[in-house]
Amino acid sequence: MIIDANVQPHFRYNAEIRKYLPAAHRLRSIPDVEQQWYQAPGGNYREDLYGEHYPGSDRDTVARHLFDDGGVDYAVLNPLTRGNIADYLLNSRICAAVNDWLLDRWLEPDTTNRFRGTIRVNPEDPKGAVAEIERLAAHPKLVQVGVPMQSREPYGKPVFEPIWEAAAAHGLPVAVHINGGNGVDYAPTFAGHAHTYPGYASFMPLNYFVHLATLIVEGMFGRHPHLKFVFTDGGYDILTPLMWRLDTFWLSMRDQTPWVDRYPSDYLPAHVRFCSSAFDGPTDPGQMQRWMDFSGKTDLLMYGSGYPHWSTCAPGEAAAGLDSAQRDKVLWRNANELYGLTEPIEAGPINERSV
Amino acid sequence: MTTIERVNPQTEHDEIVVAIVDTDVHPMPVSTDVLKSYAPADWVDKIWPTGNAVTPLPHFYDTPDSYKTMSMRVDAHPPGGGFAGTDPDYAAKQLLVDAGVSIATLEPMCDAQLPQAEHVLKATYNDWLADVWLDRNNAHGRWRGSIGVSAQVPERAAREIQRWAGHPYMAQVLMTPQTRGIPFGSPHFDPLYAAAAANGLPVATHLMGQTPFELIPIYPVGNPAHWHDFFAAWPLLYVSHLMSLVFDGAFDRHPDLRVVFVEGGFTWAMPVMWRMDRIWEARRADLPHVRRRPSEYVREHVRFTTQPLEDADVKHFREYLEMMDLGDNLMFSTDYPHWSYDAPAYAINRFPAAQRERIMRGNATALYGLPPTVTALPGEGPAADVSFE
Numbered sequence: 027m028i029i030d031a032n033v034q035p036h037f038r039y040n041a042e043i044r045k046y047l048p049a050a051h052r053l054r055s056i057p058d059v060e061q062q063w064y065q066a067p068g069g070n071y072r073e074d075l076y077g078e079h080y081p082g083s084d085r086d087t088v089a090r091h092l093f094d095d096g097g098v099d100y101a102v103l104n105p106l107t108r109g110n111i112a113d114y115l116l117n118s119r120i121c122a123a124v125n126d127w128l129l130d131r132w133l134e135p136d137t138t139n140r141f142r143g144t145i146r147v148n149p150e151d152p153k154g155a156v157a158e159i160e161r162l163a164a165h166p167k168l169v170q171v172g173v174p175m176q177s178r179e180p181y182g183k184p185v186f187e188p189i190w191e192a193a194a195a196h197g198l199p200v201a202v203h204i205n206g207g208n209g210v211d212y213a214p215t216f217a218g219h220a221h222t223y224p225g226y227a228s229f230m231p232l233n234y235f236v237h238l239a240t241l242i243v244e245g246m247f248g249r250h251p252h253l254k255f256v257f258t259d260g261g262y263d264i265l266t267p268l269m270w271r272l273d274t275f276w277l278s279m280r281d282q283t284p285w286v287d288r289y290p291s292d293y294l295p296a297h298v299r300f301c302s303s304a305f306d307g308p309t310d311p312g313q314m315q316r317w318m319d320f321s322g323k324t325d326l327l328m329y330g331s332g333y334p335h336w337s338t339c340a341p342g343e344a345a346a347g348l349d350s351a352q353r354d355k356v357l358w359r360n361a362n363e364l365y366g367l368t369e370p371i372e373a374g375p376i377n378e379r380s381v
Numbered sequence: 382m383t384t385i386e387r388v389n390p391q392t393e394h395d396e397i398v399v400a401i402v403d404t405d406v407h408p409m410p411v412s413t414d415v416l417k418s419y420a421p422a423d424w425v426d427k428i429w430p431t432g433n434a435v436t437p438l439p440h441f442y443d444t445p446d447s448y449k450t451m452s453m454r455v456d457a458h459p460p461g462g463g464f465a466g467t468d469p470d471y472a473a474k475q476l477l478v479d480a481g482v483s484i485a486t487l488e489p490m491c492d493a494q495l496p497q498a499e500h501v502l503k504a505t506y507n508d509w510l511a512d513v514w515l516d517r518n519n520a521h522g523r524w525r526g527s528i529g530v531s532a533q534v535p536e537r538a539a540r541e542i543q544r545w546a547g548h549p550y551m552a553q554v555l556m557t558p559q560t561r562g563i564p565f566g567s568p569h570f571d572p573l574y575a576a577a578a579a580n581g582l583p584v585a586t587h588l589m590g591q592t593p594f595e596l597i598p599i600y601p602v603g604n605p606a607h608w609h610d611f612f613a614a615w616p617l618l619y620v621s622h623l624m625s626l627v628f629d630g631a632f633d634r635h636p637d638l639r640v641v642f643v644e645g646g647f648t649w650a651m652p653v654m655w656r657m658d659r660i661w662e663a664r665r666a667d668l669p670h671v672r673r674r675p676s677e678y679v680r681e682h683v684r685f686t687t688q689p690l691e692d693a694d695v696k697h698f699r700e701y702l703e704m705m706d707l708g709d710n711l712m713f714s715t716d717y718p719h720w721s722y723d724a725p726a727y728a729i730n731r732f733p734a735a736q737r738e739r740i741m742r743g744n745a746t747a748l749y750g751l752p753p754t755v756t757a758l759p760g761e762g763p764a765a766d767v768s769f770e
Contacts (some may be wrong), residue, residue, distance in 0.1 A: 066664075067666070067667055075588065086648070136559045161523075175602065176601075176602065176605055178603050179601075179602075179603040180600070180602050180603045180604070180605055180610075181602075182605070182610070183603070183606070211601070212599050212600075212601050212602070212603070213562060213599065214601050215564065215600060215601060215621035215624070216599075216600060216601065216617045216618035216620070216621040217558075217560065217563070217564035217598070217621035218560075218561075218562035218563055218564050218600045218621075219562070219564075220564070220624075220625070220628075221564070221567070221625065221628070221629045222628050222629065222667060223664065223667050224628050224664045224667050224668055224670065225624055225628040225629065225662060225746060226623060227664070228624055228656050228657055228660045229620065229621055229624055230601075232617055232620065233600075233601045233602050233617075234609070235613075235614055235617065236600050236601075236602050236603070236605065236614050236617075237602060239604045239605060239609075239613050239614055240608035240610050242605070242608050242610070243605065243606075243610040244606070245608055251578050263652035263655060263656060264620075264649055264652045264653070264656075265660045266648070266701070267616070267646060267648035267652070267691070268613060268614065268616065268617075268646075268649065268650040270648065270691035270692070270693045271613045271616065271646055271689075271691055272609070272610070272613040273614075273691070273692065273693070274689060274690075274691050274692040274693075275608075275609055275612065275613065275689075275721075276609070278444075278445050278721075279607065279608065279609035281445055281446070281606060282416065282443075282445075282607055282608070283609060286419075299682065304614065304659065304663070305656050305659050305660055306652075306655075306656070307655065308655055308656050309658050309659065313704060316700070316704065317704070320697065320701065336655070337663065346651075359749060362546065
């Protein structure tokens with residue numbers, strides 16, 4: 027059994043999204059599928075997947091690559107939107123359009139029953155985000171809420187709390203994913219803009235830690251015991267050093283944040299998961315088993331291919347060096363526990379929606 | 382607990398073996414007026430326009446009880462009065478005699494907003510530090526200084542480095558990591574790096590002012606509200622600078638450059654080296670100017686100071702450090718007289734036995750060219766040799 031918890035389906039062509047936008051927004055300017063400030067030289071996606079349409083845009087091809095060639099049993103689709111564009115209401119419309127497209131093109135016509143999806147919402151529009159979760163949460167194939175890594179406020183800040191509360195109330199984890207596009211964002215590193223693509227790509231996933239630290243310190247996990255976050259770009263390689271540092275100063279800082287009533291790292295097992303990435307982990311596979319034990323990562327990590335990204339990682343690569351119990355947890359057990367994927371899908375009419 | 386055993390303590394000696402080097406200590410001027418006396422007269426009103434003291438700096442992110450403690454060890458305020466770190470004799474008693482530090486590297490902290498004012502302020506601090514700490518109160522020769530420079534004006538920084546080159550006790554250059562959006566690997570800093578490398582001086586970086594707002598790094602997904610999460614994420618500023626130094630070719634342009642990351646953690650170095658190596662392997666065509674594996678640059682060019690040590694389970698922490706294998710790159714530090722001080726006796730036990738000697742003194746001695754013995758102070762037990770087992 028293998029569960030791929032991080033797959034990005036793409037529109038076939040840039041204008042396709044306009045079919046899913048309300049008439050009033052169809053002529054707005056919207057960034058292209060592959061448009062982003064830090065694009066990988068040669069393309070963001072696997073070279074062999076470029077063709078008439080965008081990579082990862084044909085359901086049968088994706089199914090063949092993941093299920094037939096890769097041996098994957100279930101795949102969680104987490105589509106990108108177009109970045110934190112300045113008009114947050116338009117961004118919310120784009121999220122809804124992406125969700126309707128995902129249902130229309132991917133989840134409803136899929137007879138294999140192996141694809142699951144993500145409800146993309148725009149955190150800069152908290153009311154709209156909550157409404158979008160309420161609109162779609164009952165759909166049996168939508169298993170999580172998706173938000174961008176990019177943000178101008180970290181996700182522990184109270185402005186976001188209604189969104190996380192709605193997700194938790196529906197038992198939906200919140201998946202954070204780097205979302206290209208052309209957003210109004212801060213520079214991607216703590217020291218400013220990266221001068222090279224590798225400088226960008228190696229640092230950007232590590233920003234998850236600011237979201238995580240603020241979620242803990244602001245008490246978000248304490249107030250919402252069912253809230254779960256999935257950081258889908260990896261970055262778990264730096265989890266142990268930074269959580270140790272957060273733990274070290276916990277006791278000293280309790281005067282300021284008394285609601286943090288346990289060591290910060292004690293929140294990890296119930297609230298935090300990561301998807302695997304090609305950039306994480308020891309370069310010597312012999313160190314893998316011992317290294318996974320630090321911070322209990324064996325229970326936190328889920329296989330995610332990142333398909334069709336250029337750094338797409340096959341299950342065998344993600345599990346290299348793990349013992350068989352670790353391998354089981356990473357390749358499917360942890361994801362299965364989070365998403366309940368082996369439970370039968372409820373029969374019945376698909377959730378009503380307005381396009 | 383492992384301690385440093387002083388062998389042959391009964392014998393009187395003027396010289397004691399260097400057992401512990403502390404690479405992060407913060408001296409302060411007794412008053413702003415004292416500092417002003419070292420500043421060019423025409424700059425005094427520009428740097429201190431209100432006449433108010435610039436020290437201690439107010440903090441955007443406050444540490445516990447900071448109105449009372451000002452982020453200092455409350456027992457570090459000199460009994461004769463004055464702020465923590467202002468009295469060289471009292472610092473010598475607490476840090477050198479009582480805590481057993483043999484040699485300490487002094488890193489004064491200061492900031493000014495405008496580039497030229499920052500440069501003048503740094504030069505003023507350098508003159509004050511050289512006079513008060515490195516000359517008049519350094520008969521024992523156990524204080525080492527840092528040449529403060531403004532990273533905003535690298536050409537002037539280079540001239541300031543040149544002004545102090547050859548000083549017997551100036552051990553390194555000190556620049557802020559709060560570079561207002563310019564990563565360390567940028568050619569912007571080349572004149573500064575070239576001058577430091579040409580004079581055999583490492584470039585250390587340490588959290589500087591927490592005010593004004595423009596000096597706080599903008600965290601890419603927004604800034605936390607509390608010191609707790611702000612400071613836990615602070616190492617990511619150093620990670621950003623280190624990735625830039627490697628990927629933007631600074632170590633290729635300056636083969637003799639050595640960089641010291643102070644008080645920003647060090648256990649992150651292992652995953653960051655893996656991460657850089659992996660992406661370098663995958664994207665070599667994007668990095669034709671990066672000729673070696675990134676982790677090789679780190680091992681050769683970079684040092685990390687150890688305070689604040691992470692309070693993890695000691696056994697796991699030692700195993701982690703063994704796995705990390707950076708025993709040649711870590712240098713012990715206390716952060717005296719600041720509140721999160723790490724005592725030598727607390728720290729040494731947390732390092733793997735095979736790395737202790739290098740971390741406590743060996744690496745710093747080699748980097749700064751320190752002597753094997755120093756003058757004993759009154760009350761110090763002489764030692765013929767020390768053991769780190």
